[in-house]
Amino acid sequence: xxxxxxxxxxxxxxxxxxxxxxxxxxxxxxxxxxxxxxxxxxxxxxxxxxxxxxxxxxxxxxxxxxxxxxxxxxxxxxxxxxxxxxxxxxxxxxxxxxxxxxxxxxxxxxxxxxxxxxxxxxxxxxxxxxxxxxxxxxxxxxxxxxxxxxxxxxxxxxxxxxxxxxxxxxxxxxxxxxxxxxxxxxxxxxxxxxxxxxxxxxxxxxxxxxxxxxxxxxxxxxxxxxxxxxxxxxxxxxxxxxxxxxxxxxxxxxxxxxxxxxxxxxxxxxxxxxxxxxxxxxxxxxxxxxxxxxxxxxxxxxxxxxxxxxxxxxxxxxxxxxxxxxxxxxxxxxxxxxxxxxxxxxxxxxxxxxxxxxxxxxxxxxxxxxxxxxxxxxxxxxxxxxxxxxxxxxxxxxxxxxxxxxxxxxxxxxxxxxxxxxxxxxxxxxxxxxxxxxxxxxxxxxxxxxxxxxxxxxxxxxxxxxxxxxxxxxxxxxxxxxxxxxxxxxxxxxxxxxxxxxxxxxxxxxxxxxxxxxxxxxxxxxxxxxxxxxxxxxxxxxxxxxxxxxxxxxxxxxxxxxxxxxxxxxxxxxxxxxxxxxxxxxxxxxxxxxxxxxxxxxxxxxxxxxxxxxxxxxxxxxxxxxxxxxxxxxxxxxxxxxxxxxxxxxxxxxxxxxxxxxxxxxxxxxxxxxxxxxxxxxxxxxxxxxxxxxxx
Amino acid sequence: xxxxxxxxxxxxxxxxxxxxxxxxxxxxxxxxxxxxxxxxxxxxxxxxxxxxxxxxxxxxxxxxxxxxxxxxxxxxxxxxxxxxxxxxxxxxxxxxxxxxxxxxxxxxxxxxxxxxxxxxxxxxxxxxxxxxxxxxxxxxxxxxxxxxxxxxxxxxxxxxxxxxxxxxxxxxxx
Numbered sequence: 001x002x003x004x005x006x007x008x009x010x011x012x013x014x015x016x017x018x019x020x021x022x023x024x025x026x027x028x029x030x031x032x033x034x035x036x037x038x039x040x041x042x043x044x045x046x047x048x049x050x051x052x053x054x055x056x057x058x059x060x061x062x063x064x065x066x067x068x069x070x071x072x073x074x075x076x077x078x079x080x081x082x083x084x085x086x087x088x089x090x091x092x093x094x095x096x097x098x099x100x101x102x103x104x105x106x107x108x109x110x111x112x113x114x115x116x117x118x119x120x121x122x123x124x125x126x127x128x129x130x131x132x133x134x135x136x137x138x139x140x141x142x143x144x145x146x147x148x149x150x151x152x153x154x155x156x157x158x159x160x161x162x163x164x165x166x167x168x169x170x171x172x173x174x175x176x177x178x179x180x181x182x183x184x185x186x187x188x189x190x191x192x193x194x195x196x197x198x199x200x201x202x203x204x205x206x207x208x209x210x211x212x213x214x215x216x217x218x219x220x221x222x223x224x225x226x227x228x229x230x231x232x233x234x235x236x237x238x239x240x241x242x243x244x245x246x247x248x249x250x251x252x253x254x255x256x257x258x259x260x261x262x263x264x265x266x267x268x269x270x271x272x273x274x275x276x277x278x279x280x281x282x283x284x285x286x287x288x289x290x291x292x293x294x295x296x297x298x299x300x301x302x303x304x305x306x307x308x309x310x311x312x313x314x315x316x317x318x319x320x321x322x323x324x325x326x327x328x329x330x331x332x333x334x335x336x337x338x339x340x341x342x343x344x345x346x347x348x349x350x351x352x353x354x355x356x357x358x359x360x361x362x363x364x365x366x367x368x369x370x371x372x373x374x375x376x377x378x379x380x381x382x383x384x385x386x387x388x389x390x391x392x393x394x395x396x397x398x399x400x401x402x403x404x405x406x407x408x409x410x411x412x413x414x415x416x417x418x419x420x421x422x423x424x425x426x427x428x429x430x431x432x433x434x435x436x437x438x439x440x441x442x443x444x445x446x447x448x449x450x451x452x453x454x455x456x457x458x459x460x461x462x463x464x465x466x467x468x469x470x471x472x473x474x475x476x477x478x479x480x481x482x483x484x485x486x487x488x489x490x491x492x493x494x495x496x497x498x499x500x501x502x503x504x505x506x507x508x509x510x511x512x513x514x515x516x517x518x519x520x521x522x523x524x525x526x527x528x529x530x531x532x533x534x535x536x537x538x539x540x541x542x543x544x545x546x547x548x549x550x551x552x553x554x555x556x557x558x559x560x561x562x563x564x565x566x567x568x569x570x571x572x573x574x575x576x577x578x579x580x581x582x583x584x585x586x587x588x589x590x591x592x593x594x595x596x597x598x599x600x601x602x603x604x605x606x607x608x609x610x611x612x613x614x615x616x617x618x619x620x621x622x623x624x625x626x627x628x629x630x631x632x633x634x635x636x637x638x639x640x641x642x643x644x645x646x647x648x649x650x651x652x653x654x655x656x657x658x659x660x661x662x663x664x665x666x667x668x669x670x671x672x673x674x675x676x677x678x679x680x681x682x683x684x685x686x687x688x689x690x691x692x693x694x695x696x
Numbered sequence: 697x698x699x700x701x702x703x704x705x706x707x708x709x710x711x712x713x714x715x716x717x718x719x720x721x722x723x724x725x726x727x728x729x730x731x732x733x734x735x736x737x738x739x740x741x742x743x744x745x746x747x748x749x750x751x752x753x754x755x756x757x758x759x760x761x762x763x764x765x766x767x768x769x770x771x772x773x774x775x776x777x778x779x780x781x782x783x784x785x786x787x788x789x790x791x792x793x794x795x796x797x798x799x800x801x802x803x804x805x806x807x808x809x810x811x812x813x814x815x816x817x818x819x820x821x822x823x824x825x826x827x828x829x830x831x832x833x834x835x836x837x838x839x840x841x842x843x844x845x846x847x848x849x850x851x852x853x854x855x856x857x858x859x860x861x862x863x864x865x866x867x868x869x870x
Contacts, residue, residue, distance in 0.1 A: 318752065321752060558735055558736055558738075559735070601738075602738035602739065603738075640753060640754040641754070642737065642747060642754060642756065643754065643755075643756045643789065643790075643791075644784060644789055645744060645756040645758070645789075645791065646737055646740060646744065646747075646756060648740075649737055649738075649739060649740050651738075651739070652737055652738075654754075655735070655747055655754040657749045657752060657754070661732075661749050662732075662733050662735060662749065663735040663746075663747045663748060663749050663754055664735070665735065665737060665738075665747075675739075
């Protein structure tokens with residue numbers, strides 16, 4: 001049972017999340033009927049499921065919400081902002097209710113009651129129309145039922161000529177049939193003889209009736225119970241639906257009746273067959289239509305527990321490691337036929353790796369709903385008008401990264417809303433559009449994903465920041481800082497610029513926490529701000545955390561892996577040339593490229609080799625050379641952590657195990673270049689020069 | 697085996713650093729490896745020898761001699777890596793300890809373990825669990841968690857020179 005419950009909670013969480021998303025879209029387009037339908041459906045599903053699993057509070061609550069959305073979808077209510085406000089509050093409440101522990105919490109209970117009252121109020125707003133709606137609903141339901149259970153019968157009724165003798169009027173019988181359902185009656189007079197032969201006391205007429213009814217065949221034959229002994233009566237079910245709604249069928253049968261003396265069962269059956277095939281086609285058509293409209297909302301997917309994914313990723317890592325050993329073994333031992341197999345395994349494991357990766361990558365869209373909600377609620381609360389624009393929602397990131405990213409992003413957005421965007425009148429006075437604008441943009445950049453949050457608000461006042469930093473004793477007053485350094489100050493612990501502490505931000509936990517959290521997932525944060533014009537915060541994240549394509553190189557007898565995505569070009573260079581250079585710059589392909597001699601940086605002896613390799617890597621949109629002894633080749637590196645003992649060696653982002661069982665170190669080129677350049681005499685870029693001095 | 701059962705066992709692995717003998721509770725020892733190629737991590741503290749491959753995971757290796765204030769380990773055929781499971785803030789971490797030689801597994805009764813001398817000890821007492829006298833030799837039983845936990849990367853000995861002197865004296869005595 002617990003298992004089912006868990007599943008329910010999981011599903012409900014998804015449903016509620018989807019609901020929230022729909023509601024936010026609905027706010028933009030309150031008339032969007034399919035969307036309202038969707039909201040209604042979610043409420044309905046939640047109601048059903050929660051009742052089944054004993055979440056009574058959710059059950060009763062969603063029942064009320066369902067009623068509201070039923071009214072909306074029937075056009076009795078408008079999806080006003082007020083209703084949406086209550087619904088969004090309700091969504092939050094539902095999330096709380098999913099945790100059964102909360103059921104006894106008095107705060108939750110009072111909240112529950114309050115919301116129920118609010119919802120009840122919504123329904124009452126138009127109580128008359130509500131009744132109408134319910135009445136309408138009932139009629140509809142009746143209609144539905146009729147349609148559902150209807151069958152079509154063919155009745156042939158030819159009374160004996162002497163039927164009038166026992167006082168029976170066959171027309172009454174036909175009338176009675178009429179009462180059973182929808183009928184089409186054909187009276188045939190062709191057996192009426194010429195006047196001279198006609199016996200006025202005889203009945204010459206016979207009937208054919210097509211009836212669509214939910215009465216059973218017995219009910220129909222009951223009508224004829226007193227005449228069945230001496231009349232010819234045939235009752236046949238010809239279809240399990242209402243044939244008489246098919247206009248083509250009715251027309252055809254009428255035509256037939258007018259041409260022929262009688263229609264006959266066989267021709268009716270033929271026509272029925274045609275009608276049936278038409279019906280099937282129609283059904284497919286409507287079904288397709290339904291499908292195509294619902295397609296957007298249902299992505300074909302299955303639910304897999306995160307644990308299983310972790311196991312899968314581990315297995316893939318093991319496989320990649322083993323494959324490396326196989327490749328090495330195949331190369332070393334010249335066994336005929338082994339090499340192609342090893343190559344094939346390499347190819348397959350690469351594909352498997354990529355696929356497994358794509359499984360754990362999820363689009364950042366998954367967390368955007370939360371942000372949209374935040375911006376909406378917060379801007380309401382602060383009385384600011386803000387549009388929130390998202391770009392690149394399809395950008396994918398490792399799920400663990402996304403999980404740890406939500407909080408920092410939330411904080412940044414809060415800051416933008418609270419301190420960034422000014423009040424409407426201030427904005428107007430400044431000549432800015434009344435509505436503030438916050439955008440979240442995500443995009444790929446090499447081996448990284450960039451997430452940029454910018455606002456067109458007040459920006460950061462460098463003077464104020466500096467004053468504050470001095471007041472707090474973070475910097476000494478005589479320090480000369482560049483603009484960039486000043487902005488970096490906000491990332492320091494204990495630095496919160498909010499003039500007054502609000503509920504939203506400025507609680508002392510500030511940007512330093514953001515920075516720390518992001519560096520926990522090997523990301524970096526940068527801030528740019530134009531005072532008076534807005535602030536942009538850029539977060540740079542690694543694409544994934546576990547396997548990378550790398551370039552295997554060797555320095556002395558240590559193997560290093562350089563992530564392939566940052567590698568631009570590789571050149572061979574004479575050792576003499578390196579020794580002779582001034583200012584650590586080499587000219588390659590006519591370009592001046594600053595370089596680092598890895599041996600020197602790692603305190604190793606000079607190489608005795610005549611030639612060494614310059615690996616040109618991208619570093620902050622510039623090219624930097626790293627000089628190593630040898631380049632061995634491409635390598636799929638399964639990243640393994642170095643462990644706590646090496647936590648200070650952050651220029652090595654991990655290690656990987658090579659085919660021969662030895663360990664290679666994975667280099668974080670950004671960190672390594674930053675580290676090297678700190679104690680270098682030259683700087684990569686002139687304008688960064690002052691910063692270098694201050695940084696130290 | 698859980699921690700409780702482990703602590704009831706009286707077995708200790710003894711190993712040598714130079715001429716001195718130390719012991720670690722077997723519950724802390726996972727494995728004894730022959731010396732393999734250690735990949736050096738640049739810019740790391742000197743006692744951090746590097747990393748090795750321990751059945752698919754990366755194991756940091758510490759030069760125990762440097763940690764104990766001795767000269768760096770000179771690799772011989774006897775040099776071993778003891779894989780230890782140490783406890784850092786409630787988290788279990790594997791660490792390789794480079795030692796000059798592994799000696800034996802000794803059964804030492806709890807009663808034969810004397811508390812570390814509080815005065816005149818050449819070692820910081822928090823690293824020593826006790827001293828055992830086996831065949832007239834004193835063996836230091838080490839608190840591995842304290843010695844190898846990341847925060848406690850300090851020299852074990854207070855005064856290096858003095859130790860060497862005392863070591864010599866001990867040798868003569870035995």
